[in-house]
Amino acid sequence: MTVPPSDLTARARIRDAALAEFSARGIAGATIRGIAERAGVSPALVQHHFGTKDGLRAACDAHVLDYMRAGVEEGIARDRIGDPAFIAATHGSAPPILRYLARALVDGSPAAATVFDELVAITEQYLVDVPAETDAHTRAVVLAAMRLGLTVLHEHVSRGLGVELFSRTGGARAGRATLDLIAPQIIPGGADRIRDGLDKYEQEQGEAR
Template identity: 45%
Template structure:
C-alpha cells in the first residue's frame, strides 16, 4: 500500500511532467527538470515511474481518463473544468506536434470517444444525423485540436495563448456558433463536394 504522501508526490510529479512536456516536449525534457519543478529528487521520480517514458505514459493515461470521465456539466462546473484543463491542452498540442506513438494513440482514443458522444447526441436528438459518423468525429476533433497545434499563429491573431482559458473559450464559442447555427445560408458548397465525392468513389 502506498502512503498518502507517496500518492501526493506521484500526482505532483505527474502534474509537473504534464506542464514540462507541454512546454518543451518529451525529447526536450529531463527527469531532473521534472523533479525540480515538482520539488522532489530525480531519484523519487524514478522511484514512482521508473523512467521518463513511463512518466510520459502516465501523463497520457491521465489525459485519457479525463476524456473518458467527461460528460455534461453545468455552467460553473464547465468553467472550472476549462480552467483546470490548460496544462492538458498544452500537453496535447505539443504531443501532436511531436508526432509520437503516444500522441497517435491519444488522437485515436479522442476520436473514438467523440464518435460515441455524437452518436449518443443523435439518439437523444441534440445532434443532427450524418452520412459518415467516422469522418464527422475525425473532423470535429481536428477542428478542436488545430488551435493547439497552430498555437503561435492562432495566438497571434486572437491575442492570447490558445491553451489559456480565455482564448480557448473565444475560439470554442466561434466554432460552436458555426456548428449550432450554421455558417452558410445555402447548400452550394455541400452540393459541390458531394458531387466530387460521388465521382471519386465510382
C-alpha cells in the same frame, strides 16, 4: 477543480511537473533532473515513482486520457455541458492537459492517437443520423482533426486572438466561435445550453474580479 500544488502527493506533483516539462521541451528535450527541479523533489524520487522518462510519459498519457474521458462523462453523459460550474472547472483545469496534448500530437505520443480515435468515436455518434454526402465516420475524422488542430496551433491562435487560447477569456472566445462554426445538429440541443452556460460563467467571473 484545480488542486493547489501543496495539496498534491509527491507522485502527482512529479506527474504535473512532467506534463509541463514535456509540453515545453518535448519528450526528447525533457530530463528527469529538470522534472525533479520543477516538482521540487530529487531525481531519485522521480525514479522511485516512475522508473524512467518513458514511465513518466506513460503516466502523463494515462492522466490525459482519464481527464478527457471524465470530461466527456461529466459533460455529455451527465448532461453538464451547459453548467457554468462545469465550464469554470474545465477552464481552470484544462490548460496543462491541452498544452501537453498539443505537444503529444506533434511528437506522436501514444496518448495522442488514443485521444484522436476516442474523439472520432464520440463525434461519430452525433453524425450518424445527420444527412450528408459523406459517411459519418469520415466526417467525424475530419471534424476531430479540425478541433484538435486548434489545440496544436494554440500559439498561432493566441497571437491571432490577442489573448492566450488556454486562458479563461481565450477559451470562452474560442468556444463561442466553435459553436458558431459547427452546425447545431452536431450537438443536438446543446449549443444553446453551452452559450447560456458561457454567459453565466463570464458574468460570474466579472463579478469575482
